[in-house]
Amino acid sequence: MKRRTLIKAIPLSLLAVAGGASVWRDHDISKVAAIVNKDAGYDQHINLNDLLGEDLFVKDNLEKPEQQQVVELSDIILEGKDFEYLKSVAVHLKRVQHQVGYTNFNLLGFDEMIKLGRNFSSVGKFTQAELDLFEYVFSADAKAYGFFGDKVIDNITDIVPRRDTKKIGRTGHYLFKGESMEKYKRIRKDVGDSLILTSGIRSVVKQTYLFLSKAIETNGNLSQASFSLAPPGHSYHGIGDFDVGKVGYGYKNFTADFSHTDEYKRLTDLGYVAIRYVNNNPFGVRFEPWHIKVV
Ligand SMILES: [Zn+2]
Numbered sequence: 001m002k003r004r005t006l007i008k009a010i011p012l013s014l015l016a017v018a019g020g021a022s023v024w025r026d027h028d029i030s031k032v033a034a035i036v037n038k039d040a041g042y043d044q045h046i047n048l049n050d051l052l053g054e055d056l057f058v059k060d061n062l063e064k065p066e067q068q069q070v071v072e073l074s075d076i077i078l079e080g081k082d083f084e085y086l087k088s089v090a091v092h093l094k095r096v097q098h099q100v101g102y103t104n105f106n107l108l109g110f111d112e113m114i115k116l117g118r119n120f121s122s123v124g125k126f127t128q129a130e131l132d133l134f135e136y137v138f139s140a141d142a143k144a145y146g147f148f149g150d151k152v153i154d155n156i157t158d159i160v161p162r163r164d165t166k167k168i169g170r171t172g173h174y175l176f177k178g179e180s181m182e183k184y185k186r187i188r189k190d191v192g193d194s195l196i197l198t199s200g201i202r203s204v205v206k207q208t209y210l211f212l213s214k215a216i217e218t219n220g221n222l223s224q225a226s227f228s229l230a231p232p233g234h235s236y237h238g239i240g241d242f243d244v245g246k247v248g249y250g251y252k253n254f255t256a257d258f259s260h261t262d263e264y265k266r267l268t269d270l271g272y273v274a275i276r277y278v279n280n281n282p283f284g285v286r287f288e289p290w291h292i293k294v295v
Pocket residue numbers: 199237241242243288290291292
């Protein structure tokens with residue numbers, strides 16, 4: 001357990017508190033993309049738009065910032081070398097996703113990820129620094145950076161048993177057999193085919209990828225990132241919840257715009273919207289009208 005010992009030593013150097021004077025600026029994606037390109041080293045072809053654009057879930061703020069956020073004094077921010085490692089892991093995970101495919105990546109486990117890195121030169125071996133960053137983000141106390149939801153996955157190596165899942169055609173996502181699957185079927189039957197699964201099961205690896213991608217957008221500010229995305233281990237997508245959206249509505253499915261659609265109205269009228277993260281919820285998570293609570 002040498003790595004665990006290392007992790008314990010990391011947080012102090014990783015945790016930097018905002019100076020207070022800096023105010024949140026508009027996302028300057030091209031600038032950040034240039035940094036990622038420069039630092040990626042091993043692959044100049046990956047840019048940040050590829051990194052973020054493929055997943056609608058992280059695309060929302062990119063195209064339409066929900067709100068201007070101000071860096072709070074208490075915000076936890078990864079800076080300097082730590083931010084470099086954060087970006088490096090995100091880019092590395094992008095390569096893993098490219099290797100296994102978008103759909104499979106949703107279920108990929110931590111150990112499988114490491115193995116893929118070892119076995120495919122197109123992915124490349126994960127460095128100790130990258131694994132340390134990954135483990136830090138998983139094991140850090142999310143409450144420290146303002147996320148108060150439960151931890152629902154205990155171990156970084158926990159896997160999603162494939163036999164318990166079902167691939168949902170043409171969505172690129174999976175659902176758990178049983179309650180999740182039944183609920184999704186019922187919703188589609190009642191609301192109609194214009195409602196579709198937009199994000200299903202997300203493994204620790206997938207959630208980490210989304211969270212780190214969001215944290216790149218927030219310049220390493222984990223507190224701000226956790227407002228839009230549950231930190232790894234804290235997402236109910238890992239144990240049964242899922243997201244739905246309107247067919248053809250794109251990234252807007254992950255914005256408040258979704259709550260103005262007929263599909264959303266039908267969902268609420270039929271009583272499906274026992275939303276996990278209601279407006280002004282105590283968990284430090286944004287309002288998510290698209291998220292269906294199962295667990
Ligand atoms: Zn969700």
